[in-house]
Amino acid sequence: MDATSTFGHSATLRSLAGRVAIVTGGSRGIGGAISRVFAADGATVAVIGVAPDRERTAELRASLNGSARLVHFYEADVADYPQCEAAVRNVIADHGRVDILVNNAGITKDHTIRKMTVEEWKAVLDVNLSGPFFMMKAVLEHMIERKYGRIVNISSVVGHTGNFGQSNYAAAKAGLLGLTKTVALETARAGITVNAVAPGFTATEMVKLMPQAAIDLAKSRTPQDRLGEPDEIGRVVRFLVDEGSSFITGATYDVNGGMFM
Numbered sequence: 001m002d003a004t005s006t007f008g009h010s011a012t013l014r015s016l017a018g019r020v021a022i023v024t025g026g027s028r029g030i031g032g033a034i035s036r037v038f039a040a041d042g043a044t045v046a047v048i049g050v051a052p053d054r055e056r057t058a059e060l061r062a063s064l065n066g067s068a069r070l071v072h073f074y075e076a077d078v079a080d081y082p083q084c085e086a087a088v089r090n091v092i093a094d095h096g097r098v099d100i101l102v103n104n105a106g107i108t109k110d111h112t113i114r115k116m117t118v119e120e121w122k123a124v125l126d127v128n129l130s131g132p133f134f135m136m137k138a139v140l141e142h143m144i145e146r147k148y149g150r151i152v153n154i155s156s157v158v159g160h161t162g163n164f165g166q167s168n169y170a171a172a173k174a175g176l177l178g179l180t181k182t183v184a185l186e187t188a189r190a191g192i193t194v195n196a197v198a199p200g201f202t203a204t205e206m207v208k209l210m211p212q213a214a215i216d217l218a219k220s221r222t223p224q225d226r227l228g229e230p231d232e233i234g235r236v237v238r239f240l241v242d243e244g245s246s247f248i249t250g251a252t253y254d255v256n257g258g259m260f261m
């Protein structure tokens with residue numbers, strides 16, 4: 001899938017050949033879709049994940065046509081800053097640069113706030129909000145030195161709307177929007193763009209594990225009356241990391257079938 005086939009014949013997206021992209025949680029779901037579209041367009045993709053993601057990344061590579069050699073796995077827990085630093089150092093040592101960072105890794109631990117434990121609150125904030133902060137902090141000096149960078153943070157529609165039983169997840173995803181805008185302001189003169197994509201309910205393993213009644217409710221609240229597809233999110237991320245998207249920064253792109261406008 002190249003830029004033209006992804007966006008139509010009028011698209012002017014430039015090839016990602018020669019670019020190096022880090023995608024956290026990039027082995028499956030939305031992250032896997034992002035990794036696929038990047039690799040298909042020529043980018044070297046460093047998938048960062050925890051131990052079980054190694055096998056999932058191998059499965060992703062096996063599904064690629066001709067671009068499997070561009071996808072590499074680096075084990076790190078994004079909730080741990082030293083591991084983030086080490087992963088970025090290893091990517092640069094192996095591939096010479098980091099041009100693109102997509103903060104996609106996320107977890108859920110759903111309960112109403114009355115039943116949610118402090119540990120469940122902290123675990124979700126550590127991965128979903130501190131993780132993007134740690135990864136951005138780990139890559140920014142390198143990007144500033146090279147005067148180029150594309151950063152995309154994957155938020156969520158529930159960062160706008162809230163969601164019953166997801167106070168930790170909604171707080172993290174809302175916080176990520178504020179973090180995106182702030183880092184965009186701080187790096188705007190350094191050739192770096194920082195944007196967010198806020199998907200609606202998307203057909204990923206995480207969503208499919210929800211009770212069917214909750215999935216049906218999410219679809220009923222979406223004017224298009226369906227779940228999104230991971231590739232639909234991946235295409236928007238691909239647009240934002242393009243070299244030609246340099247005047248877009250601090251923005252949030254809502255990809256939710258009309259659930260939040």
